[in-house]
């Protein structure tokens with residue numbers, strides 16, 4: 011079975027800023043994908059630099075255990091204002107998603123409607139700031155199947171973004187719709203939508 015991740019992203023900068031502190035990463039590795047959304051604390055250049063350092067660490071080691079990745083980001087960001095970070099690692103052989111959220115990048119997983127279980131689940135976020143104040147990390151893992159959709163959104167998106175969501179649209183369409191409906195307009199805002207799919211693409 012050939013499993014891959016289809017995804018889309020939509021974002022906007024805080025009005026008046028030329029740089030964004032909200033970044034995302036989708037990085038394939040053998041047998042899986044690392045997906046992350048990063049919100050640099052504050053806005054503008056300082057926030058952008060902190061978020062970029064975290065993104066480059068994640069990008070260089072996408073197959074690494076996610077709690078080790080968070081620990082590495084924490085150490086590398088000690089001289090910055092830090093970031094909020096939610097990341098998820100998809101294992102396409104075992105069909106699991108391992109995830110961790112530090113700070114307030116919201117995460118929700120919407121299950122394929124053909125599955126007989128609750129339709130969606132919010133990911134637990136631990137209070138803290140990567141680079142300043144790291145909570146105890148634990149393994150969080152859940153079973154996933156094709157059609158399951160992960161949505162990550164920074165705090166520039168109103169937290170009720172998942173209400174009445176139509177997850178039958180494409181990931182890009184979902185991301186754009188959430189941004190246009192729920193961006194607060196006074197902060198950087200980013201929404202990433204990733205869905206496990208099966209078939210033709212490698």
Ligand SMILES: [Mn+2]
Pocket residue numbers: 049164165166197198
């Ligand atoms: Mn923010």
